[in-house]
Amino acid sequence: MKKASLILDKDFSVGEVDSKLFSSFVEPLGRCIYGGIYEPGHPLADEHGFRKDVLELTRALHLTMNRFPGGNFVSTYRWEDGIGPREKRPRRADPAWQSIETNAFGLNEFAEWSKRNGSDVMMTVNLATRGVLEAMDCVEYCNMDSGTYWSDLRASHGYRKPHGYRYWCLSNEIDGVWQVGQKHGGEYGCLAREASKGMKLLDGHIKTVLAGSSSPGMNTFPAFDAAALEEAYDFVDYLSVHQYIGNRSGDLKSFLARPIMTEQFFKSVAATCDYIQAKVRSKKKMLISFDEFNVWHTVTSEERFHKTWQIAPPLLEDCYTMADAVALGGMLLAILHHADRIGIACLSELVNCISHIRTRNGGGAWVLPPYYVYQHYSLYGRGTSLRTAMRSDTYDCADFSEVPFVDAAAVQNEDGSLTVFAINRSLEESAPFSIELRGFGEYRVAQHIVLKSDAPEDTNSEQEPMRVAPHSDGNAGIQDGLICADLAPLSWNVIRLVEIAR
Ligand code: AHR
Secondary structure, rough: OOEEEEEEEOOOOOEOOOOOEEEEEEOOOOOOOOOOOOOOOOOOOOOOOHHHHHHHHHHHOOOEEEEEEHHHHHHHHHHHHHHHHHHHHHEEOOOOOEEEEOOOOHHHHHHHHHHOOOEEEEEEEEOOOOOOHHHHHHHHHHHOOOOOOOHHHHHHOOOOOOOOOOEEEEOOOOOOOOOOOOOOOHHHHHHHHOOOOHHHHHHHOOEEEEEOOOOOOOOOOOHHHHHHHHHHHHHEEEEEEEEEEEEOOOHHHHHHHHHHHHHHHHHHHHHHHHHHHOOOOOOOOOEEEEEEEEEOOOOHHHHHHHOOOOOOOOOOOOOOOOHHHHHHHHHHHHHHHOOOOOOEEEEEOOOOOOOOEEEEOOOEEEEEEHHHHHHHHHHOEEEEEOOOOEEEEEEOOOOOOOOOOEEEEEEEEEOOOOOEEEOOOOOOEEEEEEEEEEEOEEEEEEEEEEOOOOOOOOOOOEEEEEEEEEEEEOOEEOOOOEEEEOOOOEEEEEEEEEOOOO
16 A cells, blocks of 8 residues: 655645646647648638637647747748748748648638637747847737738738737757757857847837757756856746656656656756856846647657658657556646746647647547646646645656655645645555645535546547546545545546635
8 A cells, every 4th residue: 555645734835826837839740730720621620721629629728828830840940931822832841850841821820720729829930040030020920010011911911910929939949959950058048139139129028938958868958058048048038948758668667757857857947047047147037938848759760751751741649548647647746846937838749749639630539648637737727836745655666766656736726726636656556645734724525536547558549539538536535634535556636625615
């Protein structure tokens, strides 16, 4: 029996959870857009060609913002290719994914789709192979009212009202050797500073995101981030970092423990930002934009080089399982634990590629088990993240020692209710879990949602879309003043507590 306990104290919080921690990422990669969110001619496509089945699944995630269009894709992207009459838009070779980009879907289509989805847009500009002026032109096109070349051009394309995008990424993973236009930290920092300066002169409301390390495993982490920050610190608002976790070694216990690295990554990134803050004598605390994260198993290079130069080939279509749901859950707990430093978090990506929403061209749309974990996090993770005093039995595995079987995060929601998210990493045993509330009023258990399955590799498919789905059948209840629950082996749990009215 693997025991675990949690103490929550009303006076000890991490901080407010920013609504932008419930964001995602859409890239013209594989079938994310074409055959994913956009498929004219599909029986469920609307007048814009947007798949209504995908829109429905996306809306149910209550996303705040979506990052677009990259990703590696952005490093050779000319944003102007995707505006104006479709028939005049050029077809281009996209070297990042060795695919053909038709540009049928550009920034105005993304604006339309986002409106229907109820979310904002975070734009990424290309500073890898383009420069400051092209980035400024994009701001002028999207955000200026009228009376200039680019704003009038937007109006002529049917968008009189500016899109008014607030959040702008200054390129993507520019530290990576796989990037066309890779740069050293200091070199990139100078370029990003000038771009940010120019973009903010056109629109003083925008916030810019400096591209930091593409993974904690980069040899250049955190030196790249420090060098870039040192050049640009006071001119940007966020530092972007990315992390994907996978199970390439095949050791499931180590895979499930990998979110420990997410926690460590956040601490190191925050420390790097604080070091540069001290070094440049800035008053500003830099926030982290964790604008790509997920579980990712497929090996990119194999896929890319086997299926070359097609339009929207099926790339990176990982078939996520119950084990992946628990691993993703661990990453989401880490985000909530660091809600004081993370200002933006984008699940990568939204449809088909490294995604929990899957479609068949011309066919159905369905969701994989981690979809539900993210949905719960988005529905119940808003409010104030509470400090978690956790105790849990631990295990050792190939890559880590003393891994807690149980991990949890807790949020006091805006309506005063409390939500505790918990994972049990044990593959064999359920874990008795107790929660002690200190300084709160009297609460009762309103719901205990559980996502579990018979085997770690269980998943859903078009034929069996509900094989792994959540149920409100957990046994959380009050015993001797504590909230007690049994957490099933390899499970994701959401325990919802509401105050008893007096
Ligand atoms: O999300 C897939 C890719 O992963 C993105 O294009 C890139 O930024 C990262 O390496």
